[in-house]
Amino acid sequence: MDRLIVEFDKALRAVFAPGRSVRAMPGSDVPDAELSEYEKRHAAALMRVNHCGEICAQALYQGQALASRDPAVCSALRHAGGEESEHLAWTERRLSELGGRKSLLNPLWYAGSFSIGIVAGRLGDDWSLGFLAETEHQVEAHLQGHLQRLPPHDRKSWAVLEQMKSDEIGHAITAKRLGARALPKPVSLVMRLASGVMTRTAYWI
Secondary structure, three states: OHHHHHHHHHHHHHHHOOOOOOOOOOOOOOOOOOOOHHHHHHHHHHHHHHHHHHHHHHHHHHHHHHHOOOHHHHHHHHHHHHHHHHHHHHHHHHHHHOOOOOOOOHHHHHHHHHHHHHHHHHOOHHHHHHHHHHHHHHHHHHHHHHHHHOOOOOHHHHHHHHHHHHHHHHHHHHHHHOOOOOOOHHHHHHHHHHHHHHHHHHHHO
16 A cells, blocks of 8 residues: 555656656756747647656656566666656656646546556566567657757757756666567557657647
8 A cells, every 4th residue: 555655656756746857957058049939839839748758758657667676677767756756847848838738638648658568568578578678769850850840949858858868878777788679569559659649749739
């Protein structure tokens, strides 16, 4: 019961509480650029998508760590989750600076990702790590796309996404080092399609 209370508290904090970060926010020393109203709305929408992705990451790693039986895997998942919580804080702050808002569907995204994390964890640590590695590869590609879509002079947002991308690459490397199993192509495709639905929806809602 105590563990369930702790996990529920984590969920509430991830979805509703202001994010916190040990590391300084990337780009905090970069001067604000002059952005048009359209550029601000577009950059804010992209950052909302990334914030939503970090909500999903929190839930996914929480579910996987809860289901894992290997202490080394649990430790790696919690470390990755800790860095993802910093990403959550950075995207939330940048979203606010741009005058944007969080996705209204964050509780739904969290619940769905937590369920997926539990299922992945129950399949075994090698599959769970494979799921983590594939997720991070897709997030890396997604962030690269956003870096190219940002207004070119929005260097503050660029710095945030660039550091996030670097962290995601590290998470995938760790997962492979711990024995991640390559996922079947159909599973990777389904993950990519589901991610596409989330990103397109979160851009607007």
